[in-house]
Amino acid sequence: MGLGVVGIAAAGAALAAAWRSEIAPVPPPAPASFDPALVRRGADLALIGDCRTCHTAPNGAAFAGGLPLPTPFGTLYSTNITPDPETGIGRWSQAAFARALRDGVDREGRHLYPAFPYDHYSATTDDDVRALYAFFMSRPAVSAPPPPNELPFPLTIRLTLAGWKLLFLRPKNLAPDPAKDEVWHRGRYLVEGLGHCGACHSPRNLLGAEITSRAYQGGEAEGWRAYALGAASRSPVPWDEAALMQYLRDGFHPLHGVARGPMAPVVENLAEVPREEVAAMARYLASLGAGPRGEAAATPSLVPASAPGQAPQAAGAQAAIPAAGTDLYAAACTACHEGGRPPPFGGISLALSTAISDESPRNLVNLILEGLPVRGGTAQPIMPGFGAVLTDAQVASLAADLRRRFGGGLPWPDLDSAIREARAARRLAARPAAAMTR
Template sequence: MTKRTILLTAAALVVIGAAAVASVFFGALETSVVSKDVDTPLSAQEMQRLAERGAYVAVAADCYACHTAKDGPAWAGGLAFETPFGTLYATNISPDKEHGIGAWTRAEFHRSVRDGVAKGGRHLYPAMPYASYREMTAEDVDAVYAFLMTREPMPVPNRENQLSFPFNIRQSLTFWNLVNLRRSGFEPDPARSEVWNRGRYVVDALAHCGECHTPRNLLQGMKPGAYLEGAVIEGVEAPDITKEGLTRMGFDPATLAAFMKSGVSAQGSMTHQMFEVVHFSTQYLTDDDLKAMAAYLFDLDAMPATSTPPPAPAPVDVAPPVASAARSTYLNLCAGCHGAEGQGIPHVAVPLSTNASLRLESPRNFVRAVLNGIPAQRFPGLERMEAMPPFADLLDDRELADLTNWMRARWGGRQPAVTPEDIAKLRERGHGGS
């Protein structure tokens, strides 16, 4: 753990400790966006009618991926989330009446999804993205509720979270909610098109993109002034997906929509958590919703009639000794799969000459991929990419720094600023450091 992390954690302990005490008083001020009419139970006919739509909304909100453990029963929870303050476990949201939500009322489900307060007044941790789901419409929350009640009940007990004091005091989240939650739900912008507003709703509410792509403040709330500008999640860069960031990575609206559908493009392939997002969520979105998301992220009221990817960044010069050594390393270790000129091989390895990871401000994702490798992956449409082996034991810090600088300069237009010390830090963090 670095000195900066220790100081931040200590400060957070002081602040959250104070918040835990103050929350007793703030609790009276905690408000809900839940409207009065959800106190009325839905009829059997309404539940049946809503369930079909709820299947789509639950997919768009990526509920399954978080509430199903690897190789575990569907919707039964148990998936671990590692945080700086301990481990959280996703809860059972199957309709089991003892361990799941089978005994929850419509109003209790709304309160949980949009306010972060579960049945019985138990506060949820914001790893459950209720700060984003708060903007979901009442109709969509009803639809998810109706759909989940049609799933098979799973009698699987919820796992206890492993959080240190004072982060294990749920009531302190009353204060967090007052600071970080919007006072109202989604409100369309009348000055923008239906497409733009739909895209904003899918991006901000259902798909909750900001939860990973917006940096966090000391209290782990999303920074409003840095919306979608990128963040580090579990050691991986969730890149800047503002219009400027997407353009820098080589996307235009059409290629972005296609990338979210397929998970593979000239810019690379989805990896880490985004691979699961494609696998469980975005591949199933309608073309209209994917286009709306792309239009919103590029701040457009309609999708362009043609696709015009931005030009590649201009190459940057690298010192001849570095370039010579790095090119030799590339030809020996990388070219067999990615091609001598970084063109890639279809169904085997993605291109590097147009790869987004080489255009990012931080080299983190590229270096982690080289050190740790990437498993073989199957994508929608029968596409697949072969496994990339790890090279941590084949490259020392100097060799990897030179390779990183040369590739980022040649294909990413980035100045060669990565040092062996930078590689050493990333290597350490990739093996459990912080």
């Protein structure tokens, strides 16, 4: 009986820790009450945080929510973060906004699902919270209730999230590093915080939490592989600060390729923020290391400066070019990928492709099927998809062939399942290029 009492007391204590009180509603603040400079600053921070990307449904009003987020646990729908008093955050005080951003608890006191990356946003400073609040509270209010989440029991009980937070939610350690400069510190703050790069680029455990001991060793997002960054990078050419800057700003780099999948909206957001913010992120990301493949290849002779009209090549690319033949690579790929024109007008040398050197075949399969669709309003490389004409067996044979020629790794054991999954996703999202309108 004594044990029972202890048990009840422990459960009570846990419940007390899990219980979060409501923060009283406030009358929606007038948009004009915010300093325009603060609102502009908030707009930049919201771009770095990719707020619009998740909180806007295809063809929907900006920030009005409703985007389905498929997770291994079920489908979540992003919420309305416009200042609509009934369906949005119009009655949220700045304190309530800050608590949601940093603790993952909404104004009413409900725990939020960690698809909302509060494990990163927790690092946001008070000043930046104020700017973000000013930005969101001065957006047009849109009345739009988000669709209900599609989750199985017991995940529907939000109190279970308190347990998740107890296990996995840790404050980011952003203690100053005396060996590093101010730009690096700014970059670390943005990458680890609002930028939430690790949300996709770090692996997650079975409960969906980032495995902090394996930060940036590569993850998964929406049917795409988010490549390992830094020391674990598989890029055939090492990333450096300048390359990261160009990639994050322009959406592609001639030695690395094109940002696609969930990375495409990220670079579109970063194209709009002040240049020095992206430069800071690039400096920090470059400091994470170049990767074993990168370091092996990081000699000037192997990475020649690209001359106009000449595609840059990684080590081994010459040897890998096959004799003229009737194979699929030669017939379908070489006109662009060995055409001698550098990106964006020609395709990158496939010896430079991380999609081929990576441990997962998923991105290569996605690219073969879908190509690089045009993204409205952007000047970026394109590639036609071959999904309509290639059979699954042909996709498998082409991918395996590219891996053999250029990948420098073992054959992919999971190639067939990657093709099945990519086909299924393609059928679901019938027209991804058309659906991505903002």
